[in-house]
Amino acid sequence: MKKWIIIPLIIILVIAGVLVKVYFSSVQPVKAAEKKAVSLAMDKGQLSEVDDFHIYNGNETVNVIEGKNKKGSKVIIWIPExxxxxxxxxxxxGITKEEAIQKLIQEKQPKKIISVRLGMEKNIPLWEIYYRSENNLINYYYVHFETGEWLKKIENL
Structure with missing residues (x-):
C-alpha cells in the first residue's frame, strides 16, 4: 500500500524539479542581459538606481532601463544590443505611459490594452502599445516618446 503512495509522490517531485530547472534556465539569459546593461549604464555614470528593466524586440533587440541618475532625476536608458x-x-x-495610452484611445478606441512598454526602432525612442480591438484582433500602436506623435501601427493580426 505504501508503494502506491510513494511512487506517485516521487514522480510529482521529479516533475516539479524539472519544471523549476526549466524555469531558471529560461530566465537566465534575461538576467544576464539585465546585469550587462545595468553595469554598462552605471559605468557610464548615467544610472545610480534601477526601477525597471525589460527587453524590447522590434527590428533590433533593445535593453530598456528605467531608473534614477545621481541627481535623483528619473531617466530612461535604451541600449541597442x-x-x-x-x-x-x-x-x-518625453510623454508618459498614460499620455501614450490617451493618444491610442483618441484614435482607435481599443477594447482592451494588454501591455504598454518602452522600446526603440531606428534609434527613435517609442512607446509600444499592444491591444485588442473590438473584433478581438491583436494590434500594435507605436507612439514617439519625445513628441507623442503616432509612428506606425500594425493592425488586425
Whole structure:
C-alpha cells in the first residue's frame, strides 16, 4: 500500500524539479542581459538606481532601463544590443505611459490594452502599445516618446 503512495509522490517531485530547472534556465539569459546593461549604464555614470528593466524586440533587440541618475532625476536608458550605443533621456523629456495610452484611445478606441512598454526602432525612442480591438484582433500602436506623435501601427493580426 505504501508503494502506491510513494511512487506517485516521487514522480510529482521529479516533475516539479524539472519544471523549476526549466524555469531558471529560461530566465537566465534575461538576467544576464539585465546585469550587462545595468553595469554598462552605471559605468557610464548615467544610472545610480534601477526601477525597471525589460527587453524590447522590434527590428533590433533593445535593453530598456528605467531608473534614477545621481541627481535623483528619473531617466530612461535604451541600449541597442548590436551597437551598444547608449541613448539616455530624462523621463520628463518625453510623454508618459498614460499620455501614450490617451493618444491610442483618441484614435482607435481599443477594447482592451494588454501591455504598454518602452522600446526603440531606428534609434527613435517609442512607446509600444499592444491591444485588442473590438473584433478581438491583436494590434500594435507605436507612439514617439519625445513628441507623442503616432509612428506606425500594425493592425488586425
Amino acid at each position: 548590436k551597437s551598444k550605443k547608449i541613448f539616455i533621456k530624462k523621463a520628463n523629456e
